[in-house]
Amino acid sequence: MEFRIREEIKAMKRYVAGKPISEVKRELGLETVVKMASNENPMGASPKVKEMMKRTLEDISLYPDSGSYGLRHELSLRTGRAMEEIIIGGGSDSLIKVISSTFLYPGDEIIMGEHSFSRYEDNAKLMGAKVVKTAMEDLTLHLDLMLEAVSDKTKIIYLCNPNNPTGSSFGKEELEAFLKRVPSSVMVILDEAYREYVTREDYFDALNYLDAYKNLIVLRTFSKAYGMASLRVGYGFADPELIGYFYRVVDPFDVNLFAQEAAVTALQDEEFLHEVVAENTRGKEFFYKELEDLGQSYVVTDANFILWDTQKDDMEIFRRLMQKGYIIRPGGFLGIPGHIRVSISTMDHNIGFMKAYKEVLAEMDGI
Ligand SMILES: Cc1ncc(COP(=O)(O)O)c(C=O)c1O
Numbered sequence: 001m002e003f004r005i006r007e008e009i010k011a012m013k014r015y016v017a018g019k020p021i022s023e024v025k026r027e028l029g030l031e032t033v034v035k036m037a038s039n040e041n042p043m044g045a046s047p048k049v050k051e052m053m054k055r056t057l058e059d060i061s062l063y064p065d066s067g068s069y070g071l072r073h074e075l076s077l078r079t080g081r082a083m084e085e086i087i088i089g090g091g092s093d094s095l096i097k098v099i100s101s102t103f104l105y106p107g108d109e110i111i112m113g114e115h116s117f118s119r120y121e122d123n124a125k126l127m128g129a130k131v132v133k134t135a136m137e138d139l140t141l142h143l144d145l146m147l148e149a150v151s152d153k154t155k156i157i158y159l160c161n162p163n164n165p166t167g168s169s170f171g172k173e174e175l176e177a178f179l180k181r182v183p184s185s186v187m188v189i190l191d192e193a194y195r196e197y198v199t200r201e202d203y204f205d206a207l208n209y210l211d212a213y214k215n216l217i218v219l220r221t222f223s224k225a226y227g228m229a230s231l232r233v234g235y236g237f238a239d240p241e242l243i244g245y246f247y248r249v250v251d252p253f254d255v256n257l258f259a260q261e262a263a264v265t266a267l268q269d270e271e272f273l274h275e276v277v278a279e280n281t282r283g284k285e286f287f288y289k290e291l292e293d294l295g296q297s298y299v300v301t302d303a304n305f306i307l308w309d310t311q312k313d314d315m316e317i318f319r320r321l322m323q324k325g326y327i328i329r330p331g332g333f334l335g336i337p338g339h340i341r342v343s344i345s346t347m348d349h350n351i352g353f354m355k356a357y358k359e360v361l362a363e364m365d366g367i
Contacts, residue, residue, distance in 0.1 A: 008106075008128045015122065019327050030325050034349050037327045039164070039194075039305045041227030042345040043279060045262070046272035049228065052265040056258050064257040067247075071255075074264045075235060079207055084240035087247060088263075090254040092193055092221045092234030097123045098249045099156070099217065102242075103187060104129040109153040113141040115166055115336055117191060120158040129155070139299045139307065139336070140168035143178040156187045162194045165334045165341045167301030171202030179213050190218045193234075194303035196225035196273060197280050203302075207237055214239045222259075224304060225276050226266040233259040280304050283344035290354050294361075307331070307341045310361075314340050317360055324356040 018037030025033050068088035076083045089095040096119050104110070106128030112120045114133040121131045130153070134145040141163050150157070159178075162169040175190075182188055190206050206218045217238040223229040233255055236246070266272075287306050291298045298308035310317055317340055318330035331339030344350065 008126055012122060012125050015118065016333055018329060019322075021327070024322055024325075024327055028323060033325045033327065034345065034352065035327045036305075036343040036345055036349070036353060037329045037341075038229070039224060039303070039343045040229050041224060041276060041304070042343075042349060043227060043272075043276050045227035046266055046269040048269045048272070049226075049262045049265045052261050053258055056261045059257055062257065064253055064255060064260055066252040068255050068260050071233075071235075071260045071263050074267050078267060079237070081207055081210070081237055082240065085210065085237050085243060087236045087238070087243050087250065088255050088260070089234050089236070089250055090232040090256075090259075091223060092191065092219045092236070093119055094232070094250065094254055095219055095234055095236045095246070096120060096189075096191075097126075098246050099187070099189060100124055100127050100129070101249050102245050103155045107153065108155045109151060110156040110158065111146050111149050111154060112158040113146075113160070113163060115139060115163075115334065116141070116158065116160045117164045117193075120160075120189075124156075136166070139166040141170060143170065143174055147178065147181050150183065150186060154183075154186050156189060157182065158189050158191060160191045160193075162198060162302040164193065164303065165305070165329065165336070166299045166307050167303045167305055168299050169198060169200055169203070169302035171200060172204040173202065175204060175206075175209070179209060179216070182215070184213075184215050186215060188213070188216050190216065192218060193221045194224055195220060196277055197304050198302040199281055199284075200302055210237060210239070217242065222263050222266060225273060225280075226263070227276065228259070228262055228266060231256070231259040231262055233263050279346060280344050282347060283350045286347065286350050286354075287342070287344065294358075305341055305343045307336070307339055309339050311338060312361070312364055314338055316364065317357075320360040320363065321353075321356055324359070326353050326356050 021033045021035050072083045072086045100123035104127035108129045109132050110124045111132045113136045115136050124131050132149050219236045221234040296308050314330040315332050329341040
């Protein structure tokens with residue numbers, strides 16, 4: 001039997017997620033496995049969020065509020081933006097799909113960095129759009145190259161800041177120069193999944209640009225610094241007219257009740273967020289120092305992961321680290337062979353990882 005599958009789907013590849021801990025334990029018979037592959041929060045979620053989840057169990061049989069009123073209200077209070085400018089989705093992944101579905105016809109173009117978040121590409125291809133990738137030789141996004149790539153077919157430019165999988169970021173001046181030059185007919189999606197971790201001093205609040213640039217959409221998530229990846233909740237800010245269209249496209253019950261209640265609580269626990277960010281910053285300094293001692297060059301990161309050049313076979317490093325109970329992301333999977341991307345964890349795990357990594361390097365030198 002021949003299924004009449006759309007050609008766009010046939011041309012796509014399945015997303016390769018970081019290996020789950022349970023799978024590695026099962027396959028290798030290991031008792032302890034540390035996952036440093038998917039940029040999850042090693043400190044978990046706020047204890048207050050967990051308490052709220054328990055209380056929400058009482059309402060498990062009810063459909064969630066499809067307009068996520070409580071969460072949009074809380075976000076509005078905290079950001080000063082109107083509720084009509086806010087959309088909530090089942091992770092920013094879901095919102096990327098909503099945006100693609102809203103704007104893209106077959107043959108339209110999107111622009112993204114050559115090493116950026118793969119879901120931009122997958123969702124564009126799903127709609128039959130063409131993906132134009134700009135060079136990132138130094139593993140950072142070049143906004144000027146993105147502007148040069150604009151054609152009359154360009155509908156969307158994705159700016160991932162900080163950028164996954166490189167961790168690099170850009171500051172206020174660069175953003176402003178870009179926004180001034182980008183045609184207003186081109187949508188700019190500023191994906192700030194890792195914004196809470198940023199330490200560079202010239203970082204900006206992207207929401208300040210929404211009034212002047214109606215073509216700007218800002219995406220954020222509760223999956224990273226708020227430690228709620230399993231709950232699937234992300235959010236976006238844009239012009240109210242656009243938000244209205246997006247709400248026509250997004251699944252009505254995309255965001256479950258637990259996610260909505262938990263996200264409100266997470267926003268209120270600012271102390272937990274500060275602890276998470278401080279631990280990440282400590283971890284990042286640790287990696288910088290260790291890698292400098294090893295003479296390995298890394299990309300300066302503003303996220304909760306770090307990418308570096310191992311000068312070796314990254315797949316072999318990935319396999320050997322897994323044998324020692326550490327799951328990381330090999331650059332081969334990300335189109336950056338020779339590199340590995342490691343999620344920054346708690347200091348205990350960071351130290352344990354570095355010890356294992358040095359052993360792997362020594363083993364490979366001895367081959
Ligand atoms: C840059 C970027 N955007 C979006 C996402 C998706 O996040 P969410 O869990 O909110 O769907 C990720 C997740 O890894 C990401 O790295």
